[in-house]
Amino acid sequence: MSRRASRPAKRADPEPIRATSMWRVDQVFLARSGMRTEVISSLVNDHGGLRNLSVVAPTEDPREAVRHAARFVAGKGNVSSARNARVRWAREQAATEQDNLVRDLALEDEFLDAFEETLQEIRDRMR
Template sequence: MPRRRPPRTAPEPIRATSMWRVDQVFLARRGLRVEVTCSLVNDQGGLRNLSVTAPTEDPHAAVRHAARFIAGRGNVSSARQARVRWTREQATTEQDALIRDRALEDEFLDEFEDTLAAVRDQQR
């Protein structure tokens, strides 16, 4: 007697556009510039990283530059509770790698929200 196949279930549909949120932001000095890597997550548990090298060595200007870049992409919906840290190469001790820079977090979130509001205003 032939074995019956279990009924096929439809695979989880792939959404054409998935909304992402910024989870973590990592800073690394690259010569006279600061490289900013944003770790993004979506509601299905997806993860991706976007990197941008800011044309400055000032970390505050670098996170503002990265926030404008990320918010301008259009499919990143929020950056609330995003943690900003320096990468391990920049930390002098293991404890330094765990320290969050709250001033840079506020700077990133403010610029992100301002840029996101401007993008939404243009779309209206």
């Protein structure tokens, strides 16, 4: 008598980024991954939806990593704003519990600048 392996229940795909909903970047988390930096951008929409976009930047430099991620997120479409987005290191990267609470204001500025520059480039191409 053979026994079939039980299959895990299918998970619903996250809500796509589409024209019916505008998204904004709420938080950005950085984590070192060898010679690269993983950047996870947490997005929220007008209807209270939440979505995470992850990208691995081909650099160890946090400044370049957040700029890379900002260009990636802005290029997705229907992400209208990154104003007030908080940038933090992921919990496992923090040296102390206090580090979990510390925002990196310089990296927040870098992320917002790159995000706005990319949105402007996209708007210019659409004209």
